[in-house]
Amino acid sequence: MICVQYIRVECDTDVDKLVNLMLKQWNMKLPKLLISVTGSAENYFMGRKPLNAFIRGLVNLAKHTGRPTR
Numbered sequence: 001m002i003c004v005q006y007i008r009v010e011c012d013t014d015v016d017k018l019v020n021l022m023l024k025q026w027n028m029k030l031p032k033l034l035i036s037v038t039g040s041a042e043n044y045f046m047g048r049k050p051l052n053a054f055i056r057g058l059v060n061l062a063k064h065t066g067r068p069t070r
Contacts, residue, residue, distance in 0.1 A: 033065040
């Protein structure tokens with residue numbers, strides 16, 4: 001089972017509080033990748049092809065985070 005933890009915060013939230021939450025409360029190691037998604041003020045339709053390309057890019061980025069470059 002995969003447990004995904006996320007939090008929604010305001011743009012002016014203190015970063016130290018977020019780090020404390022992840023490390024102390026959630027017992028995580030310091031993440032190698034942190035994805036920040038901004039927006040959602042209104043519904044936005046990207047289109048299927050651009051959305052799929054965006055998702056593939058995020059997955060590819062996450063897969064290679066922390067790996068040495070060649």
